[in-house]
Amino acid sequence: MPKASRHLRPHIPHALTALLTLILLPVTATALKNDYGVHPGLALVYAALETAPLVLAVRKPLLAWAITFVAGTACALTLTPGPPHANAVWPWPPALLIAYLPLLFLLGLRCRPRTMLVAWAAYTATSYGFETAAPERSNGAWLIVTLFGGTLLLLGWALQRTKRAQRALDEQATINEAERARRTLLEERARIARELHDVVAHHMSVITVQADSAPYRLAGLPPEAAEEFGTIAATARESLSEMRRLLGVLRSEDAGQGGGERTPQPGVDRIGQLVEATVRAGQPVELALDKDAAPESLPQAVDLSAYRIVQEALANAVRHAPGADTRVSVTADDEGLTVLVVNAPAGRPHVPLETTGTGHGLVGMRERVRLVGGTLDTGPLPDGGFRVAARLLYAAAPETLTEPTAKEAPAA
Template sequence: MKSREKSEPAPFSAVRVVVNYLVAAGPVGSGTWRWRFTTTLALIGPGSVPLALVLLFSQDQVLRYDYEIGWGAIPAMATAAAVVLARFRPVEAWLLVMGSLVAVMFGADFIGWQPWPLTSPNLFALMVVLFALARDRRPWAGVIAWSSYFLAGAAAIWLSNARLVTIVSDPVSNPTPTPASDSLTLGALLGALAFLIGFTVRISRQGRLRVAEEERVAESERHQRRLLEERTRIARELHDIVAHHMSVITVQSSTAEYRLADLGEEAKAEFRSISDQARESLAEMRRLLGVLRSEDEAGAREPQPGPEALHGLAEAVQRAGTPVELRVGQLPEELPETVALTVFRVVQEALSNVVRHAPGAVVEADVAAADGQVTVTVVNGPPLERLASHRSARPAGSPASDPHGSGLGLVGMRERVSLDGGTLETGPTADGGFRVRAVLPIEDRSSAEES
């Protein structure tokens, strides 16, 4: 929809904005088309210029010819302006409605069969303004407005009964001794109904806003939780790598005095101290791992995979129905274990995302080393439209995505790559696919991590 609006010529956009100001179908100035039931209601709601024009002409005719008010154009304009102003400033619109009511109360001479002092156009304006007050302002504002109308109506009835206001009516068509009672009672009932409808709309709107805010907060919390879970998983995997090196240090330092001849007592004591500290560090790491590792975690003690496991991963994804073309170049023999693990995890998460979000798309995965860094590139084409056929063709019991994936996608990739001092680039391709490219340094890694 956004791209369609951007491609429309400027005159059409200007027409949308003009229509949006004339009919209150959306936010002021947004210019959006909303031909729905709410748009139809907006034709008779706050801010509707067509309704205001109808009330302007009808009120002017009624006041000048039926009520014999020569200056009836002034309260007619106030009635029409109240409808338009109710969209922006409902309190000021209410003052205009009351001003028109008072003008009819003291300016009318002969009403014939017409209601007094609340005319039919003023009744519509009254309902629109009360609706706007209940919808856009606090409830007490609408209650005060309705109460002020009720008091004005009671004052009109008292003035009519006390003969302080002389109203000449047709005894045949309007035999009511107090002509104000019927019209004011009808206005009070319909005004209360409009207020309740507006208050219901306000509650519904606030509920939707509250739900949207809670969803936004929940999504933020879910993202933070996924990030922490991925960092915890990375910490568990790094433990195995660090524990391996610490174990080698422990064994070498413990056996140094037996393997190396002509060692002095000071050197032997130094090796014993290194061995004791290494064992102590291993014990602390095991306790830390016990906190990080969940009880139901499967395969947590298996050796961590590297580039050598990529071919098996590609074959598993191909069996799931996603064609994979894997190319692994010549990698250094002394590839750091953290980098090797990151290479495998980046390819694994990229393939898992393809299986989940673009099933059946052709995938090209390249792993190469050059200029002291390892480059991992995974590019998939657009997803196939025959998703249902892929699901039906999948063997019974086979998973919908790679069972080894963490399900954290780009979050996990970015965390792992940044841990190794590398960079990660992700984004859609021109043909509707997706591209993941990670660059991991393998030489001078200390300076890369500091940067």
Template sequence: MVRTPLNPRPAPGSPRGGPPSAWVRAAAGTAGVVLLGLGVFAAVAWAGLAPHPSFQLLVIAAGALLFPLRGRFPGPVLLALAVLTGLAGGAGPLAAVAAYGLARRTVRVRRRARLLAAAAALLVATATAAAPVVGPGRVPYGLALGLALAPTAVIVPGLVGTAQGQQRRLVRALRERGDAAERARLAADSEARTHERSRIAAEMHDLLGHRLSLISLHAGGLELALDRAAPELREEAVLVRRTTRDAMSELRQVLGVLGPLGRDAGPGVLTDATGTRADVEALVAESRGGGVAVRLDWTGPDLDGRPAAVRRAAHRVVREALTNVHRYAPSAHVTVGVAHEGAAVRITVRNGAPPGPPVPAGSRGTGRGLTGLRERVELLGGSFEAAPLPSGGFAVDAVLPAEPGDAVVPHTAGPRGAGAVAGAEGGGAEGGAANALTLALGLGALCVLMALATAFVYGSAPRPDSGPRPLPRVGMTYDEVTGLGVVDNRAVRAAATGHEPPRPAGTAGCAYPFNGATEIRPGGLLVARYCFDAGQRLIAIDRFTVPSVRDASPWETP
């Protein structure tokens, strides 16, 4: 017996003895997830909403270094990636894949829930604390960013991984139960075949042993008679008796291959009249006496001229079928048909659906009796079928050869599970590819949501240079004032002509803006005037009211 070492030495260039391509697959997976993280960062940076880009790229690089360790240290790696995601949203895809893998492999519910909750809490806390330094700028916006990234980077992947892991474990358990049930069925069928072969061996021993015993007895009498009448022929009689004895011994040895030589006891002991029309009629009458409505349809001659093996097989088929009717459908109508035509004997036993409630599944038989019948019929070279009818009844159909051959090869069906296993393997490969594609698409959708959430939070957060625009003040240059939106409007200038107060001394020119400085009021127009000296410095800001003009609205004219 060859023993397999508990810790086999890994093959060179392969991780833990696996194929060398495992490194390639792991590297390709890591590179793909890192590219998704860079895509999230690039989408936010393209919108001009990513502060500290160098720091965020450094965080993504740190996450890429931690990511391959998720198989050996799933919990610590997930927590570390959650912290990095709080610092930079580009690490979110790495945390999502780590959360999915941990949830799928972790069996204990409490441990899985604690790890996912701790990772989500760390992500939110890190984003909130880092907001004033490397985040949106204010703590509430950092909290909003963490609350937006936690579902997409931890919670949703964790839930999907939990469902995938439970489904995987359930399928494995169902497959193991199916294999166990298949092994139990095969063992039961083997036991039924062995029992039936033992019965066949006993029947052949009884039948042939009786005939050989008679031959031996007559040979002994012939030996005594020839000893006096013809001594020269006595040796021939001795040879016949010894050959008969040897045939009995060899018969027992050959029948021992089929099984132990058991015996049927009681009223069911098989005799030379077994399987004849009178015997089948007796079985039908016995069922009628038990309260079952049975009808016999016999076609063709009697079976008394057929070999004993055929007659006994016919008897066993009828008896087993009627026994099942007594057990499971005693109130149903039964038809027993025997057709002896040519070189075949066909036996059919059909019963209708019982009028009462169906038999509970737990009280049904094991099917071993039918398996034994199939073994007996197929050993003779016949065929056997037993199946429920669409109407709710059951049918047993056996075809026996009238003269079985000397060498019979029993029909052996192929393994019932081979096709199923092959189909399951093919379906498993296709299902694995479809599952991988679905997970890839789901991860892409999560990355899009991460980018949108990050961009939304950063876009809505106030920037350091944002705030109310400063107002023009005396002493500013002309360019500074125009930079604040103060632009001269010819229509306002025309409306103010003749209604404005005197200009200050040293005025070289004035500007009359409209937007933000001029207001329309009932009965007039409040005009702002900005006067500049020769050095283009603002020296005065005046406001005065211009009466309304009915014929025209100068502020509507560009």
């Protein structure tokens, strides 16, 4: 829907009720003066009180109905005993009967069922009372509003329930999306925690072995130093045990899946295989891998994070821009590793494997970059492509993972 139409749409009901008021007010005043013999000034007052509340009905339908109903009842009580024309409608003028119908419909849209029933019953009972008091003056026109107005009440009530149900569904969908995003974040953190265990456990094991073997490798070691090495080994073993117990909670759901988490974790040396698999899937990928980015010279957290970021970026390119030219660059310097993945827009008509993205993959990228104290820059390019640039620092200590504060951009 065009922006102008969306802006005007909320004002349409107000415009319609205002237009109806402008039509009914002079018609009602003229009919009361000519057909019912009401004084012109009093006829204008009654006409205004019976029709002007339509302007309020969009926001406050119950108040508008009450004003119109009370004014109409007072007008009916003051009409001359016998209308000059036999075709004149009594007790309610025709314009007032017309005004009641949108009022009842708006009551159905806004009010509770009990309120709607009271309004309908009050009109019906009052009309029947006038009918009983002077049956010779009534032609039963009030029954039209009783029947048709009751139908409009039910229609408005049905639309009200439908709108509430749709609002509840929209709220639930928003909650579900937030839960999915949170679950994805927690799953990614759990995977990072498992991978951290593999990295830290290796180094702690080396410390334990070195501390245990120090008295045998170093001749003439003083007893105090040997005791200190024993304390270091015992502390390292205790730390490993505590870490494994904590990690057992994370791995409990994967216990029956073959122990895949115990396999060696991938790193920069596996990026070439990852690119080859992507090329076989039909995505042209060009790889530029710095020879200084050798796995043996990289911290394990940086090594693993670089692989996972390239993996997610290539997966996004395949999903959202199939067949587009993609470049992967991994360069190293004295301070850290720079990972750059850029995909161009597809050069031929294509149907994306996914037309929408939740950005959940970028959540995992950002968590991994935070782990090593780096930075992540993602976003669309002017030519329609997408860019993922990550800077992973060697010396930064892993920080405690916290909830991301920046809104993730949609995946490429």
